[in-house]
Amino acid sequence: MTSELAVEDLLRQLAPQVLAALTRRNGQFDLCEDAVQEALLAAALQWPAEGVPDNPRGWLITVASRRLLDQLRGDAARQRRETAAIALMPPEAWQVPPPDIEALPEHEDDALTLLYLCCHPSLSPASQLALTLRAVGGLTTAQIAAAFFVPETTMAQRISRAKATIKAAGARFELPPDVDRAARFQVVLHVLYLIFNEGYTASSGDALQRPELAAEAIRLTRDLRRRLPGDGEVAGLLALMLLTDARRAARTQPDGSLVPLAEQDRSRWDRAVIREGVELLTETLPIGAIGPYQLQAAIAAIHDEAAGAEDTDWPQILSLYRLLVQISPNPMITLNHAVAAAMVNGPESGLRMLDALGDDQRIARHHRLEAVRGHLLEMAGDPEAARAAFRLAARRTTSLPERRYLEDRAARLAT
Amino acid sequence: MKYVLLIHSDIAFWDSLPKEETDRVIGNHFKLMDELKASGELIRVDGLAHDRAFIEFRDGAPTVTDGPFGEVKEQLAGVFVVDVDSLERAKEVAGPISEYGVVEIRALMEDAGTEM
Numbered sequence: 376m377t378s379e380l381a382v383e384d385l386l387r388q389l390a391p392q393v394l395a396a397l398t399r400r401n402g403q404f405d406l407c408e409d410a411v412q413e414a415l416l417a418a419a420l421q422w423p424a425e426g427v428p429d430n431p432r433g434w435l436i437t438v439a440s441r442r443l444l445d446q447l448r449g450d451a452a453r454q455r456r457e458t459a460a461i462a463l464m465p466p467e468a469w470q471v472p473p474p475d476i477e478a479l480p481e482h483e484d485d486a487l488t489l490l491y492l493c494c495h496p497s498l499s500p501a502s503q504l505a506l507t508l509r510a511v512g513g514l515t516t517a518q519i520a521a522a523f524f525v526p527e528t529t530m531a532q533r534i535s536r537a538k539a540t541i542k543a544a545g546a547r548f549e550l551p552p553d554v555d556r557a558a559r560f561q562v563v564l565h566v567l568y569l570i571f572n573e574g575y576t577a578s579s580g581d582a583l584q585r586p587e588l589a590a591e592a593i594r595l596t597r598d599l600r601r602r603l604p605g606d607g608e609v610a611g612l613l614a615l616m617l618l619t620d621a622r623r624a625a626r627t628q629p630d631g632s633l634v635p636l637a638e639q640d641r642s643r644w645d646r647a648v649i650r651e652g653v654e655l656l657t658e659t660l661p662i663g664a665i666g667p668y669q670l671q672a673a674i675a676a677i678h679d680e681a682a683g684a685e686d687t688d689w690p691q692i693l694s695l696y697r698l699l700v701q702i703s704p705n706p707m708i709t710l711n712h713a714v715a716a717a718m719v720n721g722p723e724s725g726l727r728m729l730d731a732l733g734d735d736q737r738i739a740r741h742h743r744l745e746a747v748r749g750h751l752l753e754m755a756g757d758p759e760a761a762r763a764a765f766r767l768a769a770r771r772t773t774s775l776p777e778r779r780y781l782e783d784r785a786a787r788l789a790t
Numbered sequence: 791m792k793y794v795l796l797i798h799s800d801i802a803f804w805d806s807l808p809k810e811e812t813d814r815v816i817g818n819h820f821k822l823m824d825e826l827k828a829s830g831e832l833i834r835v836d837g838l839a840h841d842r843a844f845i846e847f848r849d850g851a852p853t854v855t856d857g858p859f860g861e862v863k864e865q866l867a868g869v870f871v872v873d874v875d876s877l878e879r880a881k882e883v884a885g886p887i888s889e890y891g892v893v894e895i896r897a898l899m900e901d902a903g904t905e906m
Contacts, residue, residue, distance in 0.1 A: 499875050500875060501873070501874075501875055502830070505830075523873070524792075525792075525833055525873050526833060526834075529830050529831070529832060529833055529873065530830065531830070532827060532828060532829065532830035532832075533829070533830025533831070534830070535830075536828060536829050536830050537830075575904075576902045576903060576904050622905075626905050631901070633903050633904075633905065633906055635905065635906045636905055636906075746906060772903075773791070773897040773898070773899055773900055774899065774900045774901075774902060774903035774904070775899045775900065775901055775903070776901070776902065776903035777903035777904070777906070778899070780903070780906055781906075
């Protein structure tokens, strides 16, 4: 007997390796992906009861290969018989790896190539996320659907459309050409970051049904870091995730309401995770060009290392934001830059920066702009205007906990 | 982002249209349903029956009334729930089903939030 959890961990580790091996040999990523999912399912049913075969990767590759072959032959009846027969074979039968497997060694670039494929530019972000979680993360469609709160049929269609889109785009199982690689790599990092964010912002929900997306993003990024130890931005992204995730226990109350950074109980921050994030940054910051993930991680580290909110080194944070807006200009970063400016130079300085953002269509109607304005107006001693800004922010957000928090801030200012 | 598309329609005007015309418009609805299903953006879709009942609190007790919309010709005729990348995409989706009516687009509130 092997625990189901141990089997699930092993399967999720092996899933991208098996898929990569199969796709590298056969092409046809869409069909290979289906075949691997079926092999994973067979293993998930069989291994906990009968034990893990000596060569689990070989077992999966063989089952998936046969399934693929059946699919290609289009012989539905035979397909069912064979898959069932393979899945029923006792683990002892696999002590000697089938000859197939010798020909399918793990290729150094497999995991990375798979990530590039799942984050193909022809796909929408939602599809990139879903496909990455399934093909690289080894999650089932049901698990991914639960994570995004959509019906399983919706997610199944999204994944199958994504695979069809990649196929239509003529994508092959190989690393992108040099000329595209840097830009494509940015997309990969962004997708991992989005998966993390999705998990970080989601309330706990039904823990048994919903996979932990933040943990999954950290796992995938750790794996990427092992493969690309010299890449400062991969290290920066991993550090950013760790330094943010370390605050998880303190950022919500048991009733789900949000606790802002300044009011969090810092004794509940995970010190071990913070240490890991800081060490990662210290190791990589001095090497090579600095990127936006490293800078954001450095800012998170400064927050995490302050004993209390009042001990925060805001001048240091402000100088990091100045760098960040230069190398990665975007209105959300300017918004945070304005907060740092207000903490160092007074609220008026921050408010002036917000006024400039009011003309930026990407953020002009965003609730966060008004939420920050509310805070800065409150700092500036204008409770009337602050209350109006918090109320406007509360009307604009699409998050219930955020709306409760913003309404509460407005109510606190009521005379 | 999840949005609900509320299709408001003037039932009396709709009933006055020739059958070929209503068939054409309904055909567009089905086409959209198929497209959204295939792209993995459709969460659910429902048509609503015409008859409606209103319950309101009157003198502290729930009471059956004529409702607050007596004068209004439009009524809710159908509902799409979609999960799309942006409000822009939601507006694009609403286009083909806005014929002879008004589609109201509303974001669904999420049960999660970001650190403030």
